[in-house]
Amino acid sequence: MSEFARLQSLTEQLLAAARRAGADQADAVAVEAAAVSVDVRAGKLEHAERAEGVEIGLRVLLGGRQACVSASDRSERTIGDMAQRAVAMAREAPVDDTLGLAEPDELTRDTDSTRLDLFDHGPEPEPAFLQDAALRAEAAALAVDGISKIEAAGASFSHRRMWISATNGFSAGVARSGHGLSAIAITGEGTGMERDWAGESRVHGSDMPSPEDIGRQAGERTVERRGARKPPTGAFPILYDERIASGLIGHLVSAANGAAVARGASWLRDALGEAVLPPGFDLIEEPHLPRMGGSRIFDAEGLATAPRAIVRDGVLQGWTLDLATGRKLGMPSTANAMRGAGSPPSPGITNLVLTPGEKSREDLIRDMGRGLLVTSMLGASINSTTGDYSRGASGFWVENGQITHAVNECTIAGNLRDMLMRLTAANDVRDWRASRVPSLLIEGMTVAGE
Structure with a gap:
């Protein structure tokens, strides 16, 4: 057998x-x-x-x-x-x-x-x-x-x-x-x-x-991290390196999860049909990408999966739903049910693709002038209801459009709803990622360092 x-x-x-x-x-x-x-x-x-x-x-x-x-x-x-x-x-x-x-x-x-x-x-x-x-x-x-x-x-x-x-x-x-x-x-x-x-x-x-x-x-x-020190405190542009930029978009995806919306525990709960990213940005779920571990033909409730837009031209198109959360919200399932052996179905995401920009990562570093390139994050304090955001970070300080030295032991903060509306994307999307998200520049975030 x-x-x-x-x-x-x-x-x-x-x-x-x-x-x-x-x-x-x-x-x-x-x-x-x-x-x-x-x-x-x-x-x-x-x-x-x-x-x-x-x-x-x-x-x-x-x-x-x-x-x-x-x-x-x-x-x-x-x-x-x-x-x-x-x-x-x-x-x-x-x-x-x-x-x-x-x-x-x-x-x-x-x-x-x-x-x-x-x-x-x-x-x-x-x-x-x-x-x-x-x-x-x-x-x-x-x-x-x-x-x-x-x-x-x-x-x-x-x-x-x-x-x-x-x-x-x-x-x-x-x-x-x-x-x-x-x-x-x-x-x-x-x-x-x-x-x-x-x-x-x-x-x-x-x-x-x-x-x-x-x-x-x-x-x-x-080796690039040798001599790391704290950055200055203030309001600066922050460039999320491609290595960790998908985590930022992940906060948007979590807030668009129907389970969170049905509980009223989402900072996007009233944002359906509203702009959540700048114009020109699409965020597409692609469940049928070949040779990608998260891809699937059907979901855990037997429904056919299909590509769908979570965000189209910056506007939030819909929630991520399984059957039960869809019924709670008066909507059909988006075929996003996932489950394990010991748990009931719940909504989850497969592969994501965010619209890349036209400029390179190096172009964005030059354009930001003075600010922080973040390559690693630790810890998190994120209010799922308000979108208030605070995370430990490390990376590199940028002065006059050039990387000058490594930084560590700093905190970056803002509000996700505001942050995501100030995105500029690089063109460095890499294949073989479940979330194909490029480096992302955000203007005017708070950095707490020295």
């Missing part, structure tokens, strides 16, 4: 048990996954780990109530106990009339994900292969003049198969794989120590950059 056939059989057993236990509706998930990772330090193996297993999950719906249970044991007795327990839990849950499966005519008939090429069918990399890749990345980082040591270098591989079945007739599966490699380098000693990193991940091993490229990039980025 194939892996998918075994998983499908498990979901069918769970649904049958749910019906016997008295559920009105149910959906079931079975996930088979394996992951191996190898870390090296100082030319030697530091840590190696492998994990694998199968997890099953069941959601039951009963009179407007729901409950979810999961287990790693797949015995017939466990499946029966799960169904009984889930139904008992559902009877005690609060009523929510927005809960329910998709109608059969809403379900997609296209469930073949193979055209997205989300699974690497090549041989699974051996631990020795991963160790060699990590050692090569470490050696390349150490070869950069000024690097004192490597904090960590690691390589990983994972694969995952998931099958979803529901009492409305939906039944489909998807397989994904992932390769990863990263290195963290250190320069200096004591209080003058600085670190930076580089890392990449791909669905297919053949798409990965070489370990030498990743290690060298980690080393070069780290």
Whole structure:
């Protein structure tokens, strides 16, 4: 029996048990996954780990109530106990009339994900292969003049198969794989120590950059941070480097999530149809990009996914919805349901593409005159209701349109609604990113340093 056939059989057993236990509706998930990772330090193996297993999950719906249970044991007795327990839990849950499966005519008939090429069918990399890749990345980082040591270098591989079945007739599966490699380098000693990193991940091993490229990039980025000090305090333009600019757009995406909007906990809750980015900016979700780990043909509730505009020409077009949040807001689902084995569906995003600008990152640095180029962020204080924003940051100080020195230990602050309306985008969008967002310049933010 194939892996998918075994998983499908498990979901069918769970649904049958749910019906016997008295559920009105149910959906079931079975996930088979394996992951191996190898870390090296100082030319030697530091840590190696492998994990694998199968997890099953069941959601039951009963009179407007729901409950979810999961287990790693797949015995017939466990499946029966799960169904009984889930139904008992559902009877005690609060009523929510927005809960329910998709109608059969809403379900997609296209469930073949193979055209997205989300699974690497090549041989699974051996631990020795991963160790060699990590050692090569470490050696390349150490070869950069000024690097004192490597904090960590690691390589990983994972694969995952998931099958979803529901009492409305939906039944489909998807397989994904992932390769990863990263290195963290250190320069200096004591209080003058600085670190930076580089890392990449791909669905297919053949798409990965070489370990030498990743290690060298980690080393070069780290050496650039030597002599970092606090920047001045004041109002300055801030350029979010491409490495971290997607996080800024992520705050907009989170605020446009229907779950947050339905709770009234979103600073965009009253902004539908209003400008949230400058004119000319589109923010598009692209769920069908091939060889990208987040891509998908159908969502966790069996609806067909499709490209959609979250923002068009700067104007907010709609919320990110699953069935329940869509019903709460009086809108159809946008086919954005995601879920795990032990949780109900909730709205989530796949791949994002933001309109790039015409100028290079270097052009924006020149144009900003005096300000801060941010390459790393830590901590966060973000008010989801008001959009007030404050984060720790480090990067580089810009004076007279040129980078002069590295900076650290500073805080940048503003209000997201205002910040996002003052964006200028660079043209440095990179492929192989789930969020294809270029470097972004924001005028007039507060920097707290010296």
